[in-house]
Structures are given as C-alpha cells and as structure tokens.
Amino acid sequence: MKSATAPSRRVPRPAGPPAAERGLTPERGVRRAGHTSGARLVAQLYLRLVRRSSLLLAVAATAYLAVEVLAFEAAYPDPAARATLVRMADNPAVRMLQGVPHGIENTGAYVAWDAGWMILTIVAVWAAVVTTRLLRGEEDTDRAALVLAGPVSAGRAVAAQLGVLLAVAGAVGAVCATAMIACGTAPAGALLFGAGIAGFAATFTGVAAVAAQLAPTRRRALGGTAGVLGAVYLLRMIAYSSDSRDGVKWFSPYCWVDELRPFDANRVAPLALLFGAAAVTTTIAVILRVRRDTGAALLRSRDAGRARMGLLGSPVAFAWRLNLGVLAGWLTGLACYALVIGTISPVATELIRDDPDYQQMLERFGMQMAGTERGFIAMMGPSLGLVMAMYACWRIGAARAEEAAGHVETMLAQPVTRRQWLGGHVALTVVGTALLALAAGLTAWLGTRIAGADVGLADTVATTTAQAPLVLAFTGVAVLLFGLVPRLTTTLPVAVVVMAYLLSMLGPALRLPDAVIALSPFDHLGYVPVDHLRVGACLVMVAGGALAAGIGGIAFARRDLTGG
Amino acid sequence: MTVPALQLDGLTKRFGDLVAVDHLTLSVEQGEIFGFLGPNGAGKSTTLRMLLNLLRPDAGSARIMGVPSTDVAAAHRHLSYVPGDVALWPQLTGRETLELLGNLSGRVDLAFRDELVQRLRLNVDQRVRSYSKGNRQKVALVAAFMTRPDVLLLDEPTAGLDPLMEEQFQELVREAAARGQTTFLSSHLLSEVEDVCSRVAILRRGRLVELAALKDLQGLGTTVLEATFDGAVPDVSDLPGVTRSEPIAGGLRIHLAGAPGPVLARLSAAGVTRLRSHEPSLEEIFLGYYAEPAAVGGSSS
Numbered sequence: 001m002k003s004a005t006a007p008s009r010r011v012p013r014p015a016g017p018p019a020a021e022r023g024l025t026p027e028r029g030v031r032r033a034g035h036t037s038g039a040r041l042v043a044q045l046y047l048r049l050v051r052r053s054s055l056l057l058a059v060a061a062t063a064y065l066a067v068e069v070l071a072f073e074a075a076y077p078d079p080a081a082r083a084t085l086v087r088m089a090d091n092p093a094v095r096m097l098q099g100v101p102h103g104i105e106n107t108g109a110y111v112a113w114d115a116g117w118m119i120l121t122i123v124a125v126w127a128a129v130v131t132t133r134l135l136r137g138e139e140d141t142d143r144a145a146l147v148l149a150g151p152v153s154a155g156r157a158v159a160a161q162l163g164v165l166l167a168v169a170g171a172v173g174a175v176c177a178t179a180m181i182a183c184g185t186a187p188a189g190a191l192l193f194g195a196g197i198a199g200f201a202a203t204f205t206g207v208a209a210v211a212a213q214l215a216p217t218r219r220r221a222l223g224g225t226a227g228v229l230g231a232v233y234l235l236r237m238i239a240y241s242s243d244s245r246d247g248v249k250w251f252s253p254y255c256w257v258d259e260l261r262p263f264d265a266n267r268v269a270p271l272a273l274l275f276g277a278a279a280v281t282t283t284i285a286v287i288l289r290v291r292r293d294t295g296a297a298l299l300r301s302r303d304a305g306r307a308r309m310g311l312l313g314s315p316v317a318f319a320w321r322l323n324l325g326v327l328a329g330w331l332t333g334l335a336c337y338a339l340v341i342g343t344i345s346p347v348a349t350e351l352i353r354d355d356p357d358y359q360q361m362l363e364r365f366g367m368q369m370a371g372t373e374r375g376f377i378a379m380m381g382p383s384l385g386l387v388m389a390m391y392a393c394w395r396i397g398a399a400r401a402e403e404a405a406g407h408v409e410t411m412l413a414q415p416v417t418r419r420q421w422l423g424g425h426v427a428l429t430v431v432g433t434a435l436l437a438l439a440a441g442l443t444a445w446l447g448t449r450i451a452g453a454d455v456g457l458a459d460t461v462a463t464t465t466a467q468a469p470l471v472l473a474f475t476g477v478a479v480l481l482f483g484l485v486p487r488l489t490t491t492l493p494v495a496v497v498v499m500a501y502l503l504s505m506l507g508p509a510l511r512l513p514d515a516v517i518a519l520s521p522f523d524h525l526g527y528v529p530v531d532h533l534r535v536g537a538c539l540v541m542v543a544g545g546a547l548a549a550g551i552g553g554i555a556f557a558r559r560d561l562t563g564g
Numbered sequence: 565m566t567v568p569a570l571q572l573d574g575l576t577k578r579f580g581d582l583v584a585v586d587h588l589t590l591s592v593e594q595g596e597i598f599g600f601l602g603p604n605g606a607g608k609s610t611t612l613r614m615l616l617n618l619l620r621p622d623a624g625s626a627r628i629m630g631v632p633s634t635d636v637a638a639a640h641r642h643l644s645y646v647p648g649d650v651a652l653w654p655q656l657t658g659r660e661t662l663e664l665l666g667n668l669s670g671r672v673d674l675a676f677r678d679e680l681v682q683r684l685r686l687n688v689d690q691r692v693r694s695y696s697k698g699n700r701q702k703v704a705l706v707a708a709f710m711t712r713p714d715v716l717l718l719d720e721p722t723a724g725l726d727p728l729m730e731e732q733f734q735e736l737v738r739e740a741a742a743r744g745q746t747t748f749l750s751s752h753l754l755s756e757v758e759d760v761c762s763r764v765a766i767l768r769r770g771r772l773v774e775l776a777a778l779k780d781l782q783g784l785g786t787t788v789l790e791a792t793f794d795g796a797v798p799d800v801s802d803l804p805g806v807t808r809s810e811p812i813a814g815g816l817r818i819h820l821a822g823a824p825g826p827v828l829a830r831l832s833a834a835g836v837t838r839l840r841s842h843e844p845s846l847e848e849i850f851l852g853y854y855a856e857p858a859a860v861g862g863s864s865s
Contacts, residue, residue: 140654140693217654217693303694304687307659313667322653406651410704413616413647414668415640560619 038152043160045147047168050130054168056491057126061119061172061197062179067506068115069183072107075509079105089113093347093376095240096340099258108185108263112193117236120257121229123172123197124204127165128225131208134161135285137218139295148294155290158209162282165205173198189263192271196257199274203253204229206281213288216297223329230333237340253277315416316424323398327432330391331439334384338440338464341380342447345373345455369530373453377444377463378527382501385467385525388436389474389497392429396478397490399425403561418557426479426549433471437464459529466528469538469545470521474500476545476552483555486562567630569594569715569746570615574624577610577770584610586770587624592748592763594629594714597741599757599778600750602767608750609648611767612719615748616645629714644669644708648719648750650700654693658703661692665707677710683732698724709736716740716747722756734760781849788848789818790840791831798834803827819844 076082082105088094089101099117104110135158138144147157177194181187208225215221232252239248239255249255259270292298311321349372359371369375399422402408411421441461448455478493485492503512504522517523524537570592577585585607592598602608613619615626617636626633629642652661662681666672681688686702695703701724708716716737722730737747737760751757757764764781766774774781786807792815801809805822815838820827831839 301691303691304689305657305691307657307663307689309660309663312660312664315668318664406647406649407653409613409618409647410651410665411668412618412636413640413643413645414665415637415670416668417636558620561613 038150039156039160042147042150042152042157043164046134046161046164049134050164050168053126053130054172057123058172058175060495061122061176064115064119064502065111065176065179066183067502067510068111069107069180069185071506071509072110072114074511076105076110085110091347092241093344096237096344099236099254100240102261103264106263107183108180108189108193109261111180111185112189112262116193116196116257117254119176119197120200120254121233123169123201124229125226127169127201127204128208128222128229131165131205132212132218132221132225134165135209135212135289136215136221140218142295144294154294155286158286158289162205162209162285165209166202166278166282169201169205170198172201186263188266192260192266192268193262195271196260196262196274199271199278200253200257202278203274203281206278206285209285210281210288213285213292214297214299216299216301220301223325226329230336234336314424315411315421316427319399319424319428322402323395323428323432326394326398327435330387330394330432331436334387334391334436335439335443337387338384338444338460339447341377341384342444342449342453342455342460343451345376345448346451346453347376349373349376349453369527372530373448373455374459375527375530377448377455377460378530381463381467381527382504382522382525384437384440384464385470385522386497386501388433388440388467388471390494391436392433392471392475393478393493393497394490395429395432396425396475396482396493400482400486400489403486404563406563409561412561419553422479422482422553422556426475429475430472433468433475434465437461437468440464462529462533466525466533469541470525473521473541473545473548476548479549479552480555481552483552483559486559566594568592568627569596569629570598570748571627571630572611572615572624573626575611575614575621575626576623577607577614577619578622583770585614585621588767588770588772589624590765590772590775592746594746595741595744596763597737597747597749597761599761599764600748600767601752601754601757601764602750603752605769606767607770608752608767609719610770612645612717612748612750615717616640616643641670642713643715643717644711644713645717646701646704646708646719646721648723650697650704652692652695652700652703655691657691658686658688658695658699661703662688662707662710666710669711671712672710673712676712677706680706680709680736683736684729696724698726698729701725702729705733705736709740712743712745714745716745716749718747719750720752721749722753730756786819786821786844787824788842788844789816789820789824789827789831791815791818791836792838794835794837796834798830800827800830803830819848 076085086101086105089098089104094101099113101113102109104113138147144157148154152160173194173196175194176197177190180190180193204225207228208221211221211224211228212218215224232254235248235252236254236258238245239252249259253274256270256273260267288298311317369379399408402411408421412418438461441457441464444460444464445455445457448460474493474497477496478489481492482489500520501522503517504520507517507520507523521541524534524541526532526534526537568591570590572588572590575585575588576583588607588611600608600611610619614621615628615633617633617639628639631639631642633639656664662677666677684702684706686699686706688703690699692700692703701721705721708718722733725733734756737749740747747760749757749761758778761778763777764774765772790812792812797811797814797816799809800806800816800818803826805820805824806818806827807821808819810817815836818827
C-alpha cells in the first residue's frame with residue numbers, strides 16, 4: 001500500500017522525448033561534450049582546483065627571487081666584497097648545504113646558487129601536494145567517480161590532470177625567469193634558470209603521480225613523494241661532500257638543475273635529464289592508472305586487521321596516536337639535518353687554521369662565531385628553529401584538518417569540551433617540539449663526535465632547546481588563526497614563520513630599519529650557547545604565544561564548527 | 565514532574581542573510597519517540613547541531629535533560645548523536661572506533677555493544693576507509709545505542725541502510741523507548757517516522773509549521789480512494805466530503821473526509837474498474853504542509 005501512495009518519493013522520471021525535442025539545444029543550456037571537449041572540461045575543472053595555490057606559489061617565488069637580488073646587491077656592492085664572498089663560500093660545508101658556487105660574483109648566478117635549492121624544494125613540495133590531491137585525494141573522497149561517470153575515460157582524465165599540472169609547472173618557471181629578467185639579470189641565464197625550476201617541478205609532478213598510483217591513500221602518496229625528495233637532497237649533499245663522490249650527482253634532480261649553471265656556463269643539455277625524467281614518470285603514471293580500478297592501488301593496504309587498542313582512551317591520547325606517524329617523519333628529517341650540521345661543523349675552523357685572512361673576513365661579516373665548532377652550531381640554530389616552528393604550525397593545521405573532515409564533530413558530540421580537545425592538540429605540539437629539539441641536539445652532537453669536533457652534548461642541546469620560545473610564540477599565532485580564520489590555519493602561520501625567518505636573515509643585508517627587523521622573533525634569540533640565553537626576550541615570546549593561544553582558544557569556543 | 569528530555573526555546577540560527585532556523589520552540593518529554601520532519605534544507609540538521617553546541621545559536625537556548633546545551637561536558641553525558649553524514653577516521657577499524665567513542669563517552673554496556681554489532685551485522689574488523697556509507701552509519705548507530713543514553717539525537721540515521729536493517733533500527737528505537745530513553749529522529753523519510761514516532765514536528769524553511777501527536781495530525785481522519793476507469797474519468801470535486809481530487813494514470817485519487825455514499829455512486833455510474841482505499845500516509849499529509857503547489861502537481865502526474 002505504502003508504495004502506491006507515496007507519489008513524491010522514488011518515482012522514476014517519465015522517459016521523455018530526447019533533449020532536442022524538449023527544446024534543449026546546445027544554445028539553451030545543454031552542452032554536447034564530445035571526447036576532446038570532455039577532456040577539456042575536466043582540465044578546466046582541475047585547473048580551477050589548483051588555481052589558487054599556483055598563484056600563491058608564483059607570487060611567493062617571485063617575491064623571494066626579488067628579495068634575493070636586492071639583498072645580494074646591497075650586501076656585496078663592489079668586486080672586492082664579491083671576491084671575499086667567493087672565497088668564503090667555496091668550502092665543503094657550504095657546498096653540502098647550498099651546492100657548488102659557480103661564478104657567484106654575478107648577481108644571477110649568486111641568486112641561483114643561494115636561493116635555487118630552496119625554490120626547487122618549495123616547487124617540489126607544491127607539486128607533491130597538488131598532484132597527490134588531484135590524482136589520489138579525489139579518489140579517496142570518491143569525487144573522481146563523479147567526473148568518470150561523464151564521457152571521460154580514466155586515462156584521458158589523468159592525462160588532463162597531468163596536463164594542467166605540467167602547464168602550471170611551466171608557468172611557474174616562466175614567472176621566475178621573468179622576475180629575474182625584470183630584476184636586471186641576463187635573459188639567457190634567467191630563462192635557463194626558469195626552465196630548471198619548471199623541469200624540477202615537472203619531475204616531482206611525475207614522481208608524485210606515480211606515487212599516487214602505488215599508494216592506497218593520499219597521505220601515503222604524499223609521504224612517499226616527500227621521502228623521495230628528502231633522499232635526492234641527501235644524495236646531493238653526498239655528491240658535494242667530496243670530489244671522489246662527484247658521480248653521485250647524476251642520481252639527484254637537484255644536481256641536474258645545478259649542472260645547468262645559469263648565468264655562468266649556461267648549459268642546456270641537463271634539461272634533457274629533467275624533462276626526460278618528467279616524461280618517463282608521467283607516462284608510467286598514466287599507464288598504471290589505466291591498468292588499475294578507480295579507487296584501487298597497486299600497493300594493497302590491508303583493509304582488515306587486528307585491532308590495536310592503544311591510545312584510544314582520551315581525546316589527547318587519540319590525537320597523539322594520529323600524530324605519531326607524521327611526527328616520526330619530522331623527527332627523521334630534522335635529525336638528519338642536525339647530524340649533517342654537526343658533521344660539517346669543523347670545516348670553518350680548519351679553514352681559519354689554513355688561512356689567516358679568513359678570520360678577518362669572518363669578523364668583517366659579523367660571522368666570527370663560525371670560527372669555532374660551537375659557534376657554527378649556534379649559528380645554525382635559527383634554521384633548526386625554523387623547522388620546529390613549521391612543525392608546530394603543521395600540528396595546529398592538523399587540528400584544523402580534523403575539523404574540516406568532520407571528525408571533530410564526532411569527537412565533540414561526546415562529553416568532550418572544545419577546550420579539552422584544542423588544549424590536547426596544543427599540548428601535543430609542545431611535547432612534539434621538545435622531542436624535536438632533543439633529537440636534533442642529540443644528532444648534532446653525534447655529528448660533531450663523528451667529525452672529531454670539540455662540542456659537548458650540553459652545547460648542541462642548548463642550541464636546539466633555545467629555539468623553544470620561538471616555537472611557542474608561533475604555536476600561539478597558529479592557534480589564534482585557528483580560532484579566528486580557520487580556513488587559513490594551515491597556510492598562513494607557515495607563511496608568517498618563513499617571512500619572519502627571511503626578515504631576520506636578509507633584513508640586515510637589505511638595510512631595513514632595526515625596528516622592522518626586530519619584528520621577527522628570530523632576531524631576538526641570540527646564538528646560544530656562544531651568546532647567553534636572552535631570558536627577557538624568551539619570556540616575552542612565551543607570554544605572547546600564550547596570550548595569542550588564549551585568544552584563539554576563546555574565539556574557537558565561540559565560533560561554529562566549519563567544514564572544509 | 566520530570567524535566568523534559570529536550571527543551572528548545574526560541575532557537576535561531578542565521579547564515580548571512582539566510583535564516584536557517586527561526587525561533588524554534590518545542591519540548592520533548594522523556595521516553596518519547598519524536599519525529600522531526602522537513603524537506604532538505606528546512607533546518608533539521610542545523611537544529612541538531614545547535615543542540616550539540618557544534619553551532620552557536622544567534623538567539624534562544626536549549627536544554628538537554630535540564631542541562632544547558634552549552635555545558636557540553638554535562639549535557640553530552642545524557643546524549644548520543646548519529647550525524648547524517650558520518651565522518652570517522654579512515655585508518656581505524658570499526659572495533660577501534662567503537663573503543664575510542666566508548667572511552668570518550670565513559671559509559672559503555674559492553675554486552676549490549678556486542679549484541680548491537682551482531683544485530684546490525686557489522687564487521688568490526690574492517691578499516692573505516694573500506695566501509696560503505698551504510699556500514700559507517702551502522703558504526704555510528706552502535707556507538708550511539710551502546711552507551712544507553714537518556715537522549716538519542718538521530719539525523720536521518722537510516723539513509724544508507726537496507727530495509728532489513730531499517731527494521732532492526734526501528735526495533736532498537738522502540739526498545740529504547742520502552743526503557744524510558746528519548747529519541748529525537750530527524751527525517752525526510754516519512755515512513756521511517758510514521759512507524760515509530762508518537763509525536764512529530766514539521767519544519768519548513770526554519771519555521772515550525774506543525775507540532776502534533778501523530779494521531780491528531782490534520783487530515784489523518786480522511787480516507788484516500790484510488791479509482792481507475794475504462795472510459796471517461798468523472799469529476800467528483802463538487803461532491804460533499806471530497807477535500808481534494810487529483811488525476812492518476814487512468815483514474816482519480818480522491819481524499820474523502822465524510823460519508824463515502826455519493827462518491828461511490830458517481831464512481832460506479834462512471835464504470836469504475838478498480839477501487840482501492842487506504843488511510844492517508846504521513847507523506848500525503850506532509851505534502852500539504854510544505855510542498856510547493858507545482859511540486860504537488862508534479863508528484864501526482
């Protein structure tokens with residue numbers, strides 16, 4: 001009976017006349033998508049999805065390059081200053097961190113050497129994030145099914161996605177080249193440099209595309225791609241650590257870009273390696289995609305498993321459980337970096353022994369500290385602080401991701417208050433930071449042991465833990481933004497951290513007023529253990545962070561929960 | 565006198581210019597199964613999310629078992645919630661999810677949990693990411709019932725369940741009511757509410773348009789006749805007792821409030837070939853409340 005009297009529900013639409021007879025013509029709202037235009041529509045959709053982050057990337061890269069050019073020309077205005085720079089820069093420690101300097105008395109060559117590896121890392125991270133989002137994230141959420149239900153095959157859809165991503169990679173390279181030309185550097189070098197950036201982004205688009213076919217979730221595809229990126233960076237360090245290991249460079253895309261030597265030798269041939277790798281990886285990705293089911297992965301994940309009941313007892317315990325894997329990744333990365341810093345710490349001291357002028361030169365640049373191994377570690381402190389602050393921002397961003405995914409709704413429908421939940425995440429951030437600081441201190445010390453340097457464990461741990469007030473300050477900023485503008489929680493705090501770091505590093509060279517540079521928390525740390533810990537500044541940073549976090553917490557308690 | 569299970573007092577929520585819920589006032593007694601009806605976008609989920617303090621009301625307040633909804637730690641000890649779109653952590657198995665949610669609520673009847681898992685035929689050793697929508701909903705239902713809460717807030721809880729499971733669900737709700745638990749069941753599926761609820765509220769564009777016991781709903785006293793004919797379909801709208809008549813394929817649907825004699829006489833004179841009669845479903849009553857006139861016409865074609 002019920003079905004006979006339920007007219008409004010589940011009544012199939014009467015089979016009407018074809019669209020054209022119903023008066024729907026292409027001009028009146030029904031677009032007839034053929035095969036090519038179907039793929040084009042898909043490409044338009046995905047371009048829309050990556051548009052904002054692509055613009056952001058282009059703007060950030062342009063600004064970074066422009067600041068580098070200005071900073072270089074302000075800091076090294078004449079040939080004499082540049083000559084000392086060349087002497088100072090060419091030592092194994094700097095080579096391992098930044099690459100081999102080629103002709104860096106030229107502005108363009110200096111920027112490509114000093115900022116190149118950082119820009120490459122940024123574009124590769126961007127490529128990994130957006131590629132895994134389109135190629136795996138869309139399947140994780142089953143949105144891909146909506147697209148593939150249209151007249152578009154999986155192969156064409158993935159080709160359209162990769163086409164969009166590679167086009168954006170090319171555009172970012174072109175924007176970088178244009179920015180360099182606009183800054184007055186040689187067009188040939190600028191174009192080659194831009195091509196290198198585009199090729200590197202394309203290569204990692206390909207790597208991430210393959211990872212997205214192999215891994216069953218976006219998280220794992222992203223983790224795998226990040227692992228490859230970290231590995232090829234390490235290979236670059238190994239390649240530049242000694243002439244005898246020079247051959248290793250042919251295994252790292254970072255080195256392929258270095259081999260272009262823009263503004264110096266201007267070699268074009270290594271581009272073939274970059275674009276060749278991009279072509280091979282993207283082709284493999286398309287082939288793998290066509291051969292697998294939508295939603296399936298080549299590396300099967302176990303969908304059933306024995307239950308692990310640990311860390312399910314409270315909101316904080318559970319947040320810790322979710323956080324463990326990623327924290328392990330951060331710990332590994334930072335510990336490796338600190339180990340390298342420890343290992344290369346004696347390099348500067350050796351140089352001073354060999355070269356009496358070197359001491360004077362360091363003093364002239366206010367870098368006399370680097371003359372001792374302890375001083376070198378202390379000078380690298382802020383860069384460790386930068387990584388820890390980025391971890392803190394990511395951690396609070398993960399809390400926001402829980403909210404965007406709707407998980408926090410499930411959590412807060414239980415007798416769990418918002419304060420408990422957010423407080424748990426902040427507590428985890430603090431504990432995670434402490435672990436990072438201790439691990440970095442320990443591996444930096446291990447590095448100095450390996451190198452036979454005269455640095456105590458207390459020294460390296462003092463350097464790393466002295467960054468804690470800064471990290472707490474930025475944690476506060478992240479919580480504040482989480483409370484006030486949740487949608488920006490992941491990106492904005494990281495941007496603030498990076499800007500503050502660059503402000504304190506490049507501000508003096510740009511001759512910015514001290515009052516402006518003093519806005520950066522990095523400017524107030526002091527180089528512990530060579531300098532004393534600036535207790536007053538530390539207290540201000542911790543208090544400021546606590547205040548910001550408090551306001552953010554209140555704002556969160558008062559606002560609606562919002563989705564993604 | 566016992567406190568009401570739920571007390572909504574002038575609850576209002578705006579999203580920009582849109583008034584999603586407009587001065588909603590109602591009260592649900594303990595032990596009731598209360599149907600909360602409305603079309604998509606009527607404000608049902610918004611109301612539930614305000615009751616849970618996930619959304620902040622712009623005006624008004626709500627109490628759960630006498631506890632203000634803003635006092636989450638206390639109020640949520642009385643309730644369980646099944647959202648319309650169940651978001652669970654994909655990397656956990658069903659068993660881990662139930663363990664987590666049980667620990668958070670702090671009061672689980674373990675034997676009942678296992679019984680629920682069996683009755684809803686849920687495989688708890690699968691990871692959530694491999695669950696279908698229906699299975700995620702089952703996890704949420706087990707988690708909601710296993711704590712034996714005073715109040716169950718259920719937002720379209722059977723949308724992903726098959727008819728067998730839907731039946732099982734209704735049984736669970738009736739059992740809960742028998743134990744004195746209160747169920748607040750939001751739905752646009754009228755059959756779901758009709759079979760279990762004692763009282764219903766009908767929401768349209770954020771406003772309460774009806775609040776009544778099921779048996780008192782207006783129009784419930786009428787009879788619906790469906791007649792099909794061989795030849796011409798007669799017009800009966802002028803006859804006494806006919807409140808509505810609409811064409812169906814090959815015949816008429818007639819809503820009749822009075823004695824059937826005159827209508828039957830005309831139908832038989834017109835050569836009726838088939839005649840069915842039934843009580844109006846809640847849906848037919850419901851349509852009168854919120855459907856646009858065009859939609860009423862469309863649904864009967």
